[in-house]
Structures are given as structure tokens and as C-alpha cells.
Amino acid sequence: MMDRRVLLKAGACAAVATIGFPRFLVRAAAAAPARRKILVAIFQRGAVDGLAMVAPHGDRAYAGARPGIALQAPKQGDAERAVDLDGFFALHPALMPLAPLWTSRTLAVVHACGSHDVTRSHFDAQDYMETGTPGVKSTADGWLARAVTALPQRRSPFRAVALAPTLPRSLRGDAGAIAMPSIERFDVRAVGTSTARQGFESLYEQGVQDLLHGTGRETFEAVRMLKQANAGRITTANGADYPRGRLGDALRQIAQLIRADVGLEVACADTDGWDTHVGQGAEQGQLANRLRDLGTAIAAFTRDMGDRMSDVVVLTMSEFGRTVAENGSRGTDHGHATAMLVLGGSVKGGRVYGRWPGLNREQLFEGRDLAVTTDFRALFGEVAGRHLGIAEPAKLFPGWKEASPATLGLFA
């Protein structure tokens, strides 16, 4: 099936060209509609400590609650310390690679963000965030799958991709999303001169419409397209240096897919190791190492994308935050609100968004955790609406009572 929307736009451009516009302008106009907006969602599984990622050093209660793990207040010229953002918040020093993106107003932070559901179960909370329906377990599909189906119908097996062995909850549903652990190994390997690809393809083409057959069909369509696009041959640009590991690998390959123009619109990547119950550390240590991986990977990705970042938004999320007070093992236990990062596209960066609820005991959720002042659905919805261009983003979150959510004003 030919893409109607692309066809119409191409027709309009052809008409313009005949009136005699300069060729390069026509070319630019023709290229524009083909450039889809892309959302890259990074899930920090295990509940990241938002109070360490973006530390509220200006809150008087912060340091006292965390005698062993609070970040020291920023100091001009001291690169070992957190990077001051606005006199109140500071970026963890391990996220230093992201500091230039803050300065260039590419990177924004949404703090005290999360779900109003009270669960402190990783598994339920991840589920709720990925389905976009806090408190409801029966939701069959994910919010990103619904976002893709809400976008104009375009034909590509790569509209929604998870660079992971299995499909995350957020992409399950009718979007035809695919999961692939790596581009390089995404094919049926040949034995000698013979390949069984054609045989397998026929096996999954025929037969009933079920999960296995449906997935099989999408798989082989994707295999063919990937071969044509030669995505595996695309190298990183601008000297981008991805960290070794799961997230770096995933973002490097998402960049390959974007630059191969295979029709990517939503991509998911996971990062884990955030469940820091013991010895999470402060400027250095366990959590710092995880944050360094995150920061370096995102910085490498934006560098790799170059100008293309104007079409791409990267959004980080985590199921909940962690206790304000450090626990008995120099770590933190399961909490409530956390911080999320948004960058790229037309994001008005260089600002921390959301109302700060405060860290005094009476300000805390259930007397112990950072309160949620921005429902995660408000943030996700705004990204879906303003970046991806979905008309009624609130509909991506069935049962959301807030009829007209206040916008954060993240986008220009």
C-alpha cells in the first residue's frame, strides 16, 4: 500500500516545481515531509534516584537527609562536584557529558515527576508507566504503541523498534513494533551456500493470525528492508564515541536506523542497575558509574545525530524515585517521584520544569518520599503532542481524568 500522505505532499511539490522555484528550494521542500519526527525513549529500570541525577542542593533539607550520599554543593571550577544548573538544582558530575546540551538549551529536566499511584513495586510501576494507565493492570497495549497507531499510517516495519531482545510493554499492541537485539545479527544465518530464510519466511507467512505468525511476518519484512537499506554499514558520524555496553550499543544502532531512513518514528532502549539499595555512592561510586554510562551514551547519540537532532527527542523515564533519606546501607529504598530528562527537537532546554514540592518532612509523600507534582502522563503527552504531532495526546492515556492537563511548556 502506497503512503497516501507522502503521495499528496510529493504531488504538491511537483506542482510547485513547475512554476519555477529554484531547484534547491524545491529539493528542500520535498525532503521535509519525508523527515519524520522521532522519539527515543530510554527506560531506566530499577527506579533511578532523581535526587542524585539532578540534585536539589538549594533545598535546605537535602544534605541533612543524606549524610553519606548527598552531593556536595557545586563550586565554580571544581569539576569533581555537581554542575550547577540554576542555583537550586545541580547535575550529577557523572552527567558532565550532558552539560553542554544544557548550556545550548537542548536539554531540559522535569523534576518531581512520576505516577500518583502509590505502588512501590518495580514491576507494577513499570507496567503502569509503560501502559500509561496507573493502577490498571488489564491494559493490553503500551502507550508508545498507541502513539504510533495515532500517527498517520505509514508503511514501514521499522516505525517502532526496541533495541532489545524482547519487546517492552510500552510497544506491545497494534503498532507492529519489532524488537531486535542487534542490527548485525538480524537475519537467518546461511549454512554453506544455502540459506533457509525463504523456507522460514513461507512458514510464518501462511497460517492463522496469532502472535507467532504475526511476529514472523513483521520479522521477515524488516529483514528485507534492512538488507536494502544496508543499515549495518552506516558508521557513526561526527566522531561520536559510544560507551561499551547495552545502552551505548542500543543508541548507536538507533542512530544507524535513523540515518538509514527506514521509517523509524519511535525507538526504545533500556538501561538497568538503578536499584541502588546498597552503597549507591555520591560523586563517585555505583550510581555515578551508571549515570556516566547514561550521560556518555546520550551525549554520543546527540553528537552522532548532529543537525538531525532537530527531528529527534530523547526522553528518559523510570518507574519511581527513591527515598529522600538514605537507608541503613548507604543506599536508598523505593520512593515516589523522580527526575526525567528531555532533549532535542524544539525542546526549550536549559530549564528545570515542574513545581518543586520541597523536602521538608511535612512536604514529603507519606512522610518519606519526594511528592509527585507532574504526572508522568502530562510529560509523555506533551512530547507526543508537541513533538510527534499527535492531535489529542490525552487520549493515549485511557481513563486519565485530567481533561485538559496544564502544559509544562516544554516546546518552542
Place this chain on the structure above:
Amino acid sequence: MRRASAAALVAIVLAVAPAAARAADDERAVRHLLSRATYGARPADVARVRQMGAAAWLERQLDPARLDDTVADAALRDLPTLHLSIAELLRDYPRPDPKARDQVKNGEKHLTVMDGQGALSRREMAERYPLDKRPPRIVAELQAARAVRAVASKRQLYEVMVDFWFNHFNVFAPKGSVPWYVTDYERTVIRRHALGTFPDLVRASARHPAMLFYLDNWLSARDGFVIPMGPNAGRMGGLNENYARELMELHTLGVDGGYTQQDVREVARAFTGWSIERPQQLGHFVFRARMHDDGAKVVLGTRIAPWGGQHDGERVIELLVRHPSTARFIATKLVRRFVSDTPPPALVDRVAGVYRDTGGDIKSMLRAIFSSPEFAAPEHDRVKIKKPMEFVASAVRALDGTLDARGGLTLARASAEIGETLYGAPPPTGWPDRAESWVSAGTLLSRMNFAVALASGRVSGVRADVAALTAGAAGREPRVVLDHLLRALLHDRASDDTRRVLTAQLTEPQITRLSPDDRGPARTDVEKLAALVLGSPEFQRR
């Protein structure tokens, strides 16, 4: 007269038809039972079990110690770490000095590494920490052993239950000291009680260093506790909620089992002091009275009197394993494993009843499931998707394959490539048991690639002779070969579509090779055909 003989004929037909139908039903029932209660049937299994009777077979499987297992045991002899204690593993497979390890990993100091006292050459490093005595070897051997047993053990249901309970009481092997603890954990907690009682599994896991370390309880202390010695001497210790929460959410009550955040705190207080003695030398359970919170606790509405010491945690376990939510939660998970991803509520109710009546006796619950009409119902036939290790092992078993310890490791790696790294599930939920978690583009391709590698004899350490399966196929005429394969590998349960596709493949020049002199009968590429069957949608189900 004619009427009488006609009546007699009808009577005979009626008598014969049900018998034939009963035989077909019986075969279907046995195939179904084998597909759920084992890592897949071997070629001779269906006939053997039909002869013995399904009920008799099940009873033998429920008494694994009496089943001879010399074949699997022989392959396991090459895995010396399996029988070592935690202290022996810590002694014989020491952790290389962390500084040295980091420098090797970061590629600093190409020729020398530091080892506390000074620089070590690479050779000195290799001598002090020989490759086959390095810690990763321990988990690799455990992975190999699991795969060997899945393929070769006669105690199939037992192995299925070991996998089930390990995931239920999951620990993530790469975390901290868990590599040295996990072998003992599987042996003394999971294997010892896999067909025993559920409460014993909770009791044993709660005090095992692998669980104490993985869910951080070994560090949890009363508020105000000052660490008396070690690198953190003088620092303030305190409560850690991690184990307390997962004990209720994932091990016993289930997330909707009726506990609150306050209960999590109280349970964590009850378990303060449950710790590990000298984690890097001895690694056994210890109760540290000085870390324990001696105050009264209220757990799920029950008051636990002060000064209970180690008994507090034990009281909590008894409260939890007797709770109706636990019976329900365990029944639900068992029914999901053996019947359907959407567990029939009536069966869950009955199995939960068996849990309550028998004090969580695992064999009784399994009997209730396998003898239930829900288990036998045709709508639950082949509705489960094989998990990666199940797929890998069942493919080898379907080809009547054999393996050695090396083959076990190869199969464990294949399973990891399809998404299930044995002992490598980071979250405490373990690996999931639902179809949607395992069906994705990338993993389907990995399954097909494994099928191709196995059928073409390129999985090292595994011997699987595809040709033997079709030995009776005269002249290897393609159609006959295909019939043999479908009977052996799919028990003739291929869909019409699959049969049509495979039949069409028979005319592919790549499948039907002519003999070299071009005169003899066409020879069929059995290996490729077998790979297609093993990678087909039908073979992914059980």
C-alpha cells in the same frame, strides 16, 4: 435375521470406534502431558508412557530420587564446582584483586598489573589466578549443568520444577558475592525442596546467603546501629526494605495480597540481623543479635512481641506461608506454568485449596493440576510458548540428541542468545512465563538460527543425528522423509499450512539434491528440512 446381524454390526462398530477414539485421545493426552511436564518428548517417549500409563509415569516423575540418572550424572562429572561448598569455592576460585581486575579490564598496564604488593606480570597473574579457577567459571559450570540436565536427565518434571522455583526465588548470579553462593543455593534450597513443600522453600531461601546478599538483607539493621568493625566501622547502619518487600510481593502474598508499606517496614524490622558470616571467606547464615531491632512489630495485623530475636523473622515466614493470599498466588503461578497464560480461575481455586489442605505440598498441587479437566481440555493444547531454554532442550530431545558438559554450555549460550540467560535475570521476578515476553522479531530469528545450527550438526558438544530420524524412509524419497520428520518432531501435529509450505519446499533444488552422478534417486536435504520444522511456529509451542 438380517435385522439382527445389522444390529450386531452396529454394536461392533460402536465398540470399535470408541476404542480407536480412546486410543487417539490417549495419545493426545500423553503427548500433552509430556510437552508440559518435561523439556520435550524424545522420539520413544510417547509410546513408552502410553504403555506404562500416564498416571504411573507421573508418580515415578514425582519420586525423582528413585529414577536412575547415570547418563546425566556422567556428563556432569566434568563440572567440578557443582558439589563444592561456598567456603571451598571462595578458597579455590578467589576473586582477583579488584585493582588488578580493573586495570586488566580498562586495558591499562598492558604487561603488568598491581596486586596490592606490587606489579604482577601477566604470567604471574595467570599463575596466581589460573583461568579455570576464576570466579566466572563457577556460574558457567552451573549453566552447563542446567542445560545438561534439561536435555539428558530422566528426572524431567523435577528439572522443570527446579527451573520454576529458581525463577520464583530468583537471584541474579553476577551481583556481588552471589557467584560463590549460587551453586549452593540451587543445590541446598531449590533442588532440595523442589518437590517438597512451599513453606520449606521460603524458610530455606530466607536464610541462604545468596538471597540475603541479592536482596540486601544481610546489611539491614535496626535504626541507630553503629557498624562495629570492617571498612565501614563507626558508620551508622539501618533498615533496608528490599528483601521484606520482595518476600511479600514476589515470594508469598503477591503484589495484591493485602500488605501495606507499613507492613514492609515491620517485616524489614523483623529480619534485621539475618546476615552472612564472613561473606568472602565462609559465607554462611548468621543471626547478629546486635543488628536486630528488638521492639514489638505488627505484621498484617498480628503483633509480634518484643525481644524475639531471630524468631521474629521465622514468625513472619509462618504468617506469610499460611496466608490465603500465598496459597492463591502460588496456585496461580503453577497453573500458569502448566495450563495456560490465562489461568482458569476454578482450577486456581482448587489448587489453592490443596495448598491450604496440605500445607503447601508441591506434589499434591501438581497432581491436582495434571488430573484436572482444565489441564486436559483441548483449548489448552499447545497454547504455551516454549521459553528459550525449553525450546533449545526440546529441539535436542526431539532429535534424540546426546551431549557432554561442553554441549551444556553451548546450549546455555544458545538460550541466552534467544533471550534467557540462565541465572542471569536481573530483577527478582526471574524470567517471565508468558508468551508475549518471548515472541519478538530478534528472538524468533535466533530460534531459527539455532534450529539450522542444530540440524546441521554444528552445535559443539551436542550429537544429534537427523538422518537417524528418517532411517526408515526408503530411498529418502522427499515426501516420505517429510512424513517421517513431521511425525518425529511434531507428532503429526503440523498445520495444513505448514505441511503445504514444507511440501512445496521439497521441489526446491536446494532441498532435493540429485546424487552426484545424476542417475540415482534424488536425495533430500534432510538437515535443512529438519531445521525448518524445528524453527516452525508449531515447534515453538508446547
